[in-house]
Amino acid sequence: MDIKHRYSNLEAFASKEDNFLGRKYPYKSSKYRGEFQRDRDRVIHSNAFRRLKFKTQVFIYHEGDHFRTRLTHSLEVSQISRSVARVLKLNEDLCEVLSLAHDLGHTPFGHAGETALSNCLNKDVFDHNIQSLRILILLENTYQNQKGLNLSLNCIDGLLKHNGPIKNDNFIKNQLPEILDYNLNFRNSGSLEAQISSLSDDIAYNCHDIDDGLRAGLFNIEDLLSLKYFKKIFKNNKNIDKNEIVRKLLNILVNDLIESSQIRINVEKIKNIEDVYKKSFDIINFSDEASIGLDEIRVFLKNKMYNHDNIKKWNTNSEKIIMHLFNYFKKNIKKIPNLNDNYNVDRNIADYISGMTDKFALNIYNSVK
Numbered sequence: 137m138d139i140k141h142r143y144s145n146l147e148a149f150a151s152k153e154d155n156f157l158g159r160k161y162p163y164k165s166s167k168y169r170g171e172f173q174r175d176r177d178r179v180i181h182s183n184a185f186r187r188l189k190f191k192t193q194v195f196i197y198h199e200g201d202h203f204r205t206r207l208t209h210s211l212e213v214s215q216i217s218r219s220v221a222r223v224l225k226l227n228e229d230l231c232e233v234l235s236l237a238h239d240l241g242h243t244p245f246g247h248a249g250e251t252a253l254s255n256c257l258n259k260d261v262f263d264h265n266i267q268s269l270r271i272l273i274l275l276e277n278t279y280q281n282q283k284g285l286n287l288s289l290n291c292i293d294g295l296l297k298h299n300g301p302i303k304n305d306n307f308i309k310n311q312l313p314e315i316l317d318y319n320l321n322f323r324n325s326g327s328l329e330a331q332i333s334s335l336s337d338d339i340a341y342n343c344h345d346i347d348d349g350l351r352a353g354l355f356n357i358e359d360l361l362s363l364k365y366f367k368k369i370f371k372n373n374k375n376i377d378k379n380e381i382v383r384k385l386l387n388i389l390v391n392d393l394i395e396s397s398q399i400r401i402n403v404e405k406i407k408n409i410e411d412v413y414k415k416s417f418d419i420i421n422f423s424d425e426a427s428i429g430l431d432e433i434r435v436f437l438k439n440k441m442y443n444h445d446n447i448k449k450w451n452t453n454s455e456k457i458i459m460h461l462f463n464y465f466k467k468n469i470k471k472i473p474n475l476n477d478n479y480n481v482d483r484n485i486a487d488y489i490s491g492m493t494d495k496f497a498l499n500i501y502n503s504v505k
Contacts, residue, residue, distance in 0.1 A: 148408050149401075149406050150227050151409065157288060172290070182272075182276050191244060192206070203351070214231075216336035217329075224328070224397060224401075230329040231332050231333055238265070238334075244494045246454075248454040251455060252457075255459070262490070296322075297326035339390060342430060346382055354440055369388060392425075393421075460501060469481055
């Protein structure tokens with residue numbers, strides 16, 4: 137099938153071949169694959185993507201075979217984003233690559249590892265979203281005579297604006313000055329596909345953290361049914377099981393995102409992709425009711441799960457491991473492979489440690505402690 141014909145059923149404001157932004161390095165178009173398919177394939181075949189299978193979501197990888205990892209989380213985000221994009225006639229391929237790549241920059245041991253690494257950097261900053269871009273632009277070493285994976289500018293822009301338009305330029309430039317070479321407009325909104333990927337992330341982690349929390353026994357169904365949002369959804373039906381709870385919540389949130397976003401597209405009279413870019417707010421969004429419900433779920437998960445004594449204990453241990461590794465490599469900088477002369481010692485250490493899996497970090501720690 138001709139590539140342009142493949143995207144002919146998409147809306148005019150979708151990301152597609154006629155508004156493709158190009159790539160930093162010279163490239164030849166593929167005979168059979170669209171540009172965003174190529175982006176997706178490059179991410180899937182990257183070292184960083186494979187390492188996600190041994191990176192913590194909430195529970196460390198060896199605590200159980202069915203708890204989510206960064207890899208399975210990313211796959212769930214991808215599935216949700218493609219489902220939403222298909223209904224709205226947006227580009228599923230771009231949604232997929234953004235979803236699969238959005239967490240590549242996470243440290244071992246989840247957000248606890250990120251906190252520890254940020255503390256080690258002192259005046260510097262570490263942010264996992266920007267680290268994902270560092271990996272894709274600088275650190276993946278696949279091609280001769282060029283750094284990174286040479287992803288499309290559409291993809292780089294979407295990942296850069298994972299949480300919306302950039303308001304603090306220095307925050308980005310401090311960690312990734314090379315982003316200036318891409319001539320992106322930081323103030324523009326991201327594509328609708330980028331916005332879908334971001335909110336699909338919210339749906340995925342809230343739903344699967346409920347599933348994992350129930351599986352781990354950190355709370356029970358009765359606790360969930362005490363929430364106003366769940367009372368309305370399930371009408372105090374105490375005979376439901378955890379699978380039905382997660383499945384129904386997932387379905388409700390996806391449907392809400394689709395229907396609410398379609399209304400906003402019509403109200404804002406979005407006709408082309410430039411109409412999307414020039415907005416100072418996201419078009420893709422939940423209804424007020426679902427947004428309030430998600431906020432309630434987040435507070436619940438924070439209290440019952442993320443701040444649970446068992447989780448906090450492991451997080452404290454994780455931070456100690458990351459700090460020990462950082463200090464070790466500070467004294468033994470030559471043990472880090474592929475040092476980048478363009479960055480200081482601390483940034484090189486952060487790049488190396490953040491790329492580790494939980495498993496690898498623990499092995500190194502046990503060998504040097």
